[in-house]
Amino acid sequence: MVSTEAPAPRPPAESQDLAGLEAGLDALDSVRVERTPFTQVLLHKVLPPVLAVVLVVAVWKLLVLAEVTDDYKLPDPSAVWGSLRELWLQGTLLDIVWTSVSRGLLGFLAALAIGTPLGLLVARVRFVRAALGPILSGLQSLPSVAWVPAAVIWLGITDSAMYAVILLGAVPSIANGLVSGIDQVPPLYLRAGRTMGATGARGAWHVLLPAALPGYIAGLKQGWAFSWRSLMAAELIASSPDLGLGLGQFLENSRTDSDMPGVLLGIILILFVGIAIDLIVFSPLERRVLRVRGLAAAGGR
Template sequence: MAGTETTGESPKTTAAVEKTDEPTGERPKQSSQDLAGLEAGLDALDAVQIRRTSPAEVLVQKVLPPVVAVALILLIWKVLVWAKVTDDYKLPDPKLVWDALHQLWLKGELLDIIWTSVSRGLFGFLIALAIATPLGLIVARVKFIRAGIGPILSGLQSLPSVAWVPPAVIWLGLNDKMMYTVILLGAVPSIANGLVSGIDQVPPLFLRAGRTLGARGLVSARHILLPAALPGYVAGLKQGWAFSWRSLMAAEIIAKSPDLGLGLGQYLENQRNNSDMAGVLLGIIMILFVGIAIELLIFAPIERRVLRSRGLLASAR
């Protein structure tokens, strides 16, 4: 009796205390296990090695597939010629197209024709880039300008570039200014809309953090908006180049003048007037080749670098 009074606690109370203390002791142990699992997961992420692709893998994965595709197209083309599915003047033998290319090379005209169009296209694209970048920033950040100009930019992007050739000829005449105007009207909306789309996807937290650090106005645009919107911006640049090239080809095909020089579009139209189907196909192939080459040599490396810097590529090339 005396021992029971001295403790002042019943056996039930003691058991309850022991049960209450039991989870309390396990809680730190469980937390340490969770932290250890989290650290192990982070270590596993850090342990992912980014290895460089070997030349053999690049050859197999990047070079071989398009070569095989081109060879297959040529084979199908040759089979159709052998089978005489249509008249020879409508579908010439691939050898005739090669002969037309060889003749241009022997005359020294091939590189001049290509350079005339490429120089116009790249220069017009650079002008469009200089105009579209600040325009996209303004449209993306100023609400009333976006409400007024945003739908117009979208409408201009969907308008076929060839529609601008007749008014540009009337306004400016048959000269290089007309060519660059058509390129600008085709490329500026695409680049600006791509930048606007990229800025719309920038997390607001980035902007708030920038304002906290004192980045406002042009400083914020340069160091926060443009770097964060870079993936969408690069996509807009790629589309802008595609529109530039298409606009230029439309202008060269429609507008003919000795003052303009002989570009790819005008060469294609000349061969059509001469009813030379081999020359027509050669013109189409050269236009396609230049468009793909610019994409692979300029825009694809830029896009890979942007994606790699954000950890969006599994391997470095």
């Protein structure tokens, strides 16, 4: 005999999980990845920042012509260009930039290696979360420059002090970003992973981390920003010939020499490196993850 009994209703939580999963699958099916035309990339991605830079330089030039302040306080844009050209002709420009960039990237990679397992522990172990969660949040809000004097006393004016400041600034951001991403993982994913045998470290690697990628990448972006800011603060305060000439020390040397074009050039180079790393590394990675998950169109963000 064929039973006419209605199937037992699913629990509300399971129904909501399945509805969310079906909606996500529908979104993935509806996404069509297409190559963005070059003219569209040029118009929507390249032209706006170029126009913004041109506008800033034009306003800067107008302020100089209007003589709103003394020349030694606000030099002409051509003077800053002259400082850049001089560094290039001397062959020191790339060395200055690479000294800081190499430190920043190495410190960020070390923070990534420490912050990722720490974030997993905080997210999945209640006792660890209760003990370290508030501390990580407090460290994330603490200005990185506050660590420089302590790092110099502990480690001296060395590369080790620079890396210590970077770690103290970046690790909390990476860990908190991963915790936030894991908190947003639907419970259905975890139950499905356990059903297929993905428990413990396997579950973390194959289920938790992939599912938490959007929040994790946001934490990585913030971690890089903290790494770069921390390094610049350390180079500004703990400058020494033994450390080599980085962007922070170049900025401090220009201030000591009352070289305002050099000061502005140092600020511009620091800003340029921070933006370049974000555009080259993190923004494409974030767009790719969002496209794969059906959260952004191919020609979107």
